Amino acid sequence: MEATAMKVVLLAGGVGGSRLADGMARLLGSDLTVVVNTGDDFDHYGLRICPDLDTVLYTLSGLGDPERGWGLAGETYNCLEALERLGEEPWFLLGDGDLATHLWRRQALDRGLRLTQVTDHLRRRLGVTCRVLPMADEPVATRVRTDEGWLSFQDYFVRHKHQPAVRELAFQGSPGLSPELEQALTEAELTVLAPSNPFVSLLPILRVSGLAERLPRPRLAVSPIVAGRALKGPAAAMLASLGFPVSAAGAALALEGHLDELICDEQDRALELPCPARFLPTVMRNPEDRLELARRILEGWPESPG
Numbered sequence: 001m002e003a004t005a006m007k008v009v010l011l012a013g014g015v016g017g018s019r020l021a022d023g024m025a026r027l028l029g030s031d032l033t034v035v036v037n038t039g040d041d042f043d044h045y046g047l048r049i050c051p052d053l054d055t056v057l058y059t060l061s062g063l064g065d066p067e068r069g070w071g072l073a074g075e076t077y078n079c080l081e082a083l084e085r086l087g088e089e090p091w092f093l094l095g096d097g098d099l100a101t102h103l104w105r106r107q108a109l110d111r112g113l114r115l116t117q118v119t120d121h122l123r124r125r126l127g128v129t130c131r132v133l134p135m136a137d138e139p140v141a142t143r144v145r146t147d148e149g150w151l152s153f154q155d156y157f158v159r160h161k162h163q164p165a166v167r168e169l170a171f172q173g174s175p176g177l178s179p180e181l182e183q184a185l186t187e188a189e190l191t192v193l194a195p196s197n198p199f200v201s202l203l204p205i206l207r208v209s210g211l212a213e214r215l216p217r218p219r220l221a222v223s224p225i226v227a228g229r230a231l232k233g234p235a236a237a238m239l240a241s242l243g244f245p246v247s248a249a250g251a252a253l254a255l256e257g258h259l260d261e262l263i264c265d266e267q268d269r270a271l272e273l274p275c276p277a278r279f280l281p282t283v284m285r286n287p288e289d290r291l292e293l294a295r296r297i298l299e300g301w302p303e304s305p306g
Contacts, residue, residue, distance in 0.1 A: 006031060006298065009188040009216065013037030013052040013201025015069035015232050016224055016284075017194035018059035023290030024192070025060055025130040027298070032130040033184040034060075037196070038115070039135075039142035039171060039204035042154050044092055047102040048109055051154075052201065053119055053134055054101055061126035069232065072097045091159045116178045133184060135205040136175030142200050143170045153200065162234040165241040169199055176209045185214040192297060193221035195282065197235040198254040199242065206258055220297060221259040222282060223248035227267040231283065249273050263297055 012021050012034050021034045037052045051070070058064035058072055065073045075095035084090050094102070101122065108118045114137040123132045142153040146164030156162060177185075196202055206212045225248050230236040236246050244250035248264040252275050262275050265282040280297070284290045 006190065007188045008032050008190045008192060008298075009184060010034045010192045010194055011037075011196075011202055011205050012056060012194040013040070013196040013205070015055065016222075017052070017196040017201060018056045018064070018069070019284045019290050020192075020194045020222065020294065021056055021130075022059050022287065023284070023292070023294035024297075025128070026287075026291050027294045029129050030131065033188065034130060034132045035135055035181065035184070035205055036132060037135055037201045037204050039140050039200065040153050040157070041139065042141070042152065044094070047099075047106045049092075049094075049102055049154075050105065050115075050119075050134070053132070054098070056132060057119075057122055057126055057128060060123075060128040060130065060132070063126065071095055092154065114178065116180050120180075131180075131184060133178070133181050135181070135208050135211070136173075137178050138173055138175045140171060140173035140175050140204060142204055143172065144168070144200075145170070157234070162237070166199075166234075166238050167241060169203075169242075171204055171207060174209065177211060177214075181211070182214070185211070185216065188216045190298075191215045191217070191219040193219065193255065193259060195222040195224040195231075197224060197230075197233055197238065198251055199235075199238050202255065202258075206255075212258060215258075218260040219258060220261045220263060221252070221255055222263040222293075222297065223251045223265065223268070225251050226265040226283060247271055248277075 010021055010024055024032050036056050040052055041050045055070045063072055065071045075097055078096055080090045080094055105118050115134045116137055119132055119134055144151055144156045144166045145168035148164050193202055224230055224235045228246055239246045239250045244253055248268045249271055252262045262277045264277050264279050266279045269279050
């Protein structure tokens with residue numbers, strides 16, 4: 001890990017967000033705060049499932065599955081197979097090791113701990129050095145309107161394999177800033193928006209009451225679209241169905257008002273963009289790519305590593 005005095009807030013969700021968080025954490029250590037989307041969270045078998053938080057924690061701890069980008073490496077599914085024998089439909093994959101996280105979280109929440117406190121315990125137990133904060137302690141739910149009607153996010157994303165075209169988004173809940181998040185925003189000198197889905201990973205974070213106004217400037221965003229396609233997930237399809245160009249320019253327009261500079265992949269140099277931009281190799285194929293992208297993003301800002 002390379003140390004720097006620069007304090008950075010990274011807004012993240014999904015696989016792309018967790019990978020950039022990994023690169024930045026190795027560069028910044030405890031000077032990094034990762035603020036994670038919780039609009040995907042839901043209850044399943046009585047457990048509180050926090051997919052983005054767990055993806056970030058597993059990736060940062062080195063325990064994550066490097067191929068899928070989510071879940072634990074070497075996972076087994078004995079419990080899920082037993083449930084299937086009892087007649088359950090295993091539409092949402094819960095591995096045996098992953099279940100321990102959800103069981104502990106459920107018990108801790110039932111004892112009255114806030115999600116921020118629960119996440120910090122998991123972070124410390126997994127050996128993660130940077131700060132990881134949920135965007136809110138209060139439950140929040142992302143819903144999508146498709147041609148098949150309104151769906152909860154996990155129904156759309158997992159059960160329906162994010163195939164229905166998304167026509168509209170809605171966010172249930174009125175979350176506010178936790179004391180820990182308010183402190184992190186006060187201390188930070190730079191905001192980075194990870195290459196995450198702008199609609200269902202970043203906008204839920206940005207709508208937390210008081211957050212967008214407190215984000216430090218400059219605010220840099222890394223495009224999740226490279227050469228007209230999303231490297232993972234439904235971001236490209238959502239841009240199209242919601243009326244945005246399927247490009248880095250479309251991602252910038254979806255985040256209009258929230259960024260000062262867009263980081264685009266070198267393949268998109270010919271694009272006309274609605275904001276100032278830099279062009280870097282943004283595809284993170286391995287841990288070395290993650291670290292190099294993090295370093296290049298921070299180049300040129302005060303006190304950034306050379």
